[in-house]
Amino acid sequence: MAVTAESGVVEGARRGQIIDSAIQLIAEQGLARTSLSRIAEKAGISKAAVLYHFKNKDELLDEVLARVLGGLVTQVGARVDAAETPRDAVFAYLRAMIGHLTANPDHVRVITEAMAIAELAGHNAVRADPSRWKALADLLAAAQSAGQMREFDTKTVALVIGGAIDGLVGQWIAETDFDLTAAAAELETFIRRATDVR
Template structure:
């Protein structure tokens, strides 16, 4: 059953309603990033926000609706950050470098968001934590990078290769570095970003005889 607000667009909500929804989304991000998705209940969110559970349900019909709104906000901010930095570059090589650095830089500066993404999009082995349709579509996750690589090929800047395969390889390397950093925060992510850029350029630039 939908709440009174779930089926309304954001521009029809009052200032107070928008502020309350934003507060609940931020509380949800906090809890998922610190406690994990399974422990983030509606009761826990309500307590963290200083509200009743009924007040939470007034704005979001269920935990799933609220956590999906939190994930959507995280992904929207992440995508906007990367897109803005890529769009600032007109050269294909510089755009790819900007993409790799932005992917690492955003996650370095937004550890909470990384936790939300890993908690909600990555399988825990039992398949119970997958809440987003198509979350296992790994190629789709890296489609923007594949398009940048294909554009560079059309411009004659990159060697012939399958953009999807290379985007998966580069994306997997980024995921691997971030995963290690989450477990070992002492990892120098700035140095890691330099290595990821070198790895990517070695994979895509023309090979010298």
């Protein structure tokens, strides 16, 4: 029984190593140029070992995205849950989202690459996926219900905020000296003023 548990730990560690290597390569050279052979080389293992854990590149990429998006959701969710008021939760979401993405630039590149590939393949629904804005829209609605924000269309404002976050992080990736911290603070001030109860 101990051997099985130990081998499970080793296999889990190896899968993690492969996923980490894939994330790094996608960030460095793009998804199209990231092959299973290159991932294996980066991980210091054989391609056969990669195929032992993942039946093909698509399955591996699904796991890569699950890791990247799962980390983001966990981090943002923890910050939102710790907020004292519904209004505070909106700004905790904003700060956590930008904070997590800037702390994990490789993850931003993976998400960007995955969206670009999906759009090229005709899956434009990736950007329009309601889960991208619904959680924030629900936070905005809770703040409205608590009388902490004025009335507005929560879906529209969630899309605007999400687009602003995407834009700021994208600019930071493209322009290394872009002051994302100051830009995020400016965005927060803008949103506070735009949503204040009048």
